[in-house]
Amino acid sequence: MAKLSGLLLLLLLPLCLDSLLAVESRDLLSRQLHDSNAYLTKEEHWFDQTLDHFSPTDHRKFGQRFYEYVDFFEVAKGPIFLKICGESACNGIVNDYLSSSAELIVNPKGSVEVLLNSCSSEVKLHELEVVFVIAKKFGAAIVSLEHRYYGKSSPFKELTTANLRFLSSKQALFDLAVFRQYYQGYLNVNYNLSRESPWFVFGVSYSGALSAWFRLKFPHLTCGSLASSAVVLAVYNFTEFDQQVGESAGAECKSALQQITYLVDEELKTDSKSVKNLFAAAELKNDVDFLYLLADAAAIAFQYGNPDVLCSPIVDAMKNGKNLLVSFSLALCFHMIFAIFYFINIF
Ligand SMILES: *[C@@H]1O[C@H](CO)[C@@H](O)[C@H](O)[C@H]1NC(C)=O
Numbered sequence: 001m002a003k004l005s006g007l008l009l010l011l012l013l014p015l016c017l018d019s020l021l022a023v024e025s026r027d028l029l030s031r032q033l034h035d036s037n038a039y040l041t042k043e044e045h046w047f048d049q050t051l052d053h054f055s056p057t058d059h060r061k062f063g064q065r066f067y068e069y070v071d072f073f074e075v076a077k078g079p080i081f082l083k084i085c086g087e088s089a090c091n092g093i094v095n096d097y098l099s100s101s102a103e104l105i106v107n108p109k110g111s112v113e114v115l116l117n118s119c120s121s122e123v124k125l126h127e128l129e130v131v132f133v134i135a136k137k138f139g140a141a142i143v144s145l146e147h148r149y150y151g152k153s154s155p156f157k158e159l160t161t162a163n164l165r166f167l168s169s170k171q172a173l174f175d176l177a178v179f180r181q182y183y184q185g186y187l188n189v190n191y192n193l194s195r196e197s198p199w200f201v202f203g204v205s206y207s208g209a210l211s212a213w214f215r216l217k218f219p220h221l222t223c224g225s226l227a228s229s230a231v232v233l234a235v236y237n238f239t240e241f242d243q244q245v246g247e248s249a250g251a252e253c254k255s256a257l258q259q260i261t262y263l264v265d266e267e268l269k270t271d272s273k274s275v276k277n278l279f280a281a282a283e284l285k286n287d288v289d290f291l292y293l294l295a296d297a298a299a300i301a302f303q304y305g306n307p308d309v310l311c312s313p314i315v316d317a318m319k320n321g322k323n324l325l326v327s328f329s330l331a332l333c334f335h336m337i338f339a340i341f342y343f344i345n346i347f
């Protein structure tokens, strides 16, 4: 059976990869067409960041990448908008007014009240307007700092466990504070300012949590923050998340997912190599890493609104006595294409 699934996969995987490449090149084409508008700026700037904010003896620095967009900046009174970059490479300041993520963010269901009352004026925005629009309105400069360890802001060439010990949201918060002071100083020198600008921070998801925490931790460095879909509450053993996945899946798909979990658990006991190969995950030596990969890959189909891509093939396989694990691996492959689309559009 394992041999047969391996053979099937060999036959089918190229199909999936081909469509993946086709999708990517099509997407690349459309991105190139719009690329001139996709970013407000991609011009890199660098500054020396402290590696360990909590050690009195370690004075090492690393280069951290940032971007600035000052076309709207009203030097005399304009605020600074800091768009926090999260857990991915930060390749510029995205023109979120034009990108499709703006349509998602401006979704009326997610309407957010932004209070800029401690800033220069009292304004209440009932719908979250995108940073670009607000920056224009307020004569703001927009700056964005790449998160340590992502993109080109990695302090080390190799991400060994030892080297990773300076990767934490706490260090990242202090990165933002140090950057905020650095950039204010730079503005004061270059624009001959003798005042502190009002700073407002923005973030989404993980960077949304950083945005909220930054305001709490450094109230003297900001006049406010926007924390959109911010993941501020860490829950140990968050089984409610999986319960929600089960509910969203519906009875049949939930049952198929439970059977898949059972089959994977069994195969890990008897032939862990084949089952990992089936998911192109032979490199994951640790079984828990492998189980996490499968669980997360399935969960994000529901989190990002593509349940059918995952559920249709596995429910069909379950009903028609096809190999459930092979169907699952293919479904994940196709679903990842949608996930890549989603992430390209968002970030
Ligand atoms: C900077 O500001 C000071 C005081 O307002 C002024 O005397 C000086 O001429 C300004 N310098 C530049 C380069 O604008």
Ligand SMILES: *[C@@H]1O[C@H](CO)[C@@H](O)[C@H](O)[C@H]1NC(C)=O
Pocket: 237, 239
């Ligand atoms: C996680 O929570 C579930 C449900 O409450 C429980 O059965 C399980 O033992 C918990 N696991 C850990 C590792 O705490």
